[in-house]
Amino acid sequence: MNMSILVKENIRFNGQAKTKEEAIREVGNVLVEQGYVGATYVEKMLEREALTSTFMGNMLAIPHGTExxxxxxxxxxxxxxxxxxxxxxxxxxxxLVIGIAGAGGEHLELLSQIAIVCAEEENVERILNASSADEVLQTFAEGNE
Incomplete structure (x- = not known):
């Protein structure tokens, strides 16, 4: 995976959300805080979820905005x-919730790379049990070799 897109500062182990909507807002706010998207993007993530679930299996959801x-x-x-x-x-x-903001044509590539890594249950377990952001980065790097 393009490591410039997934950076340590955006990997958090302290998710506080109790509901799907709270989780989408929580991960969306990281995208806003880090300057990837404007605040309206989070509402579009919620709209997208209302249209079609972003649950991918293996305890993973990948919320992202509408077109x-x-x-x-x-x-x-x-x-x-x-x-x-x-x-x-x-x-x-x-x-495991991975918020995605894909500019231009990168959106599908990001989805594909995440799907490849997280299709393997053992990779998801490694991410869930990671004690550092570096371990998460390594899992994605190895999964996309």
Whole structure:
């Protein structure tokens, strides 16, 4: 994975959300704080979730904005949020939420790279049990070799 897009500062192990909406806002706010997107992008992430669930299996959800949200993206970025306790995501348990902001054509490439890594249950376990952001970066780097 392009390491300039996934950076240590955007990997958080202290997710506090108790609901799907709170989790989307929490991970979306990291994208806003780090300057990847404008504040309107978070609302578009919630709209996108209302249209189609972003649950991917293996305790992973990948919320991202609608097509109309592209204007709110300043530069591509990812935010990773790990939760100690599962969040109910339309009846599925989620502990790993990866917020995606893909500028231009990068959106599908980012989705694809995340899907490749997280399709392997052992990679998701490594991320959930990681004690540092470096371990998460290493898992993504190895998974996309």
């Amino acid at each position: 109309e949200a592209k204007a709110a993206i300043m530069t591509s970025g990812l935010a990773v949020m790990v939760y100690a306790n599962p969040i109910d995501w339309n009846g599925e348990a989620v502990r």
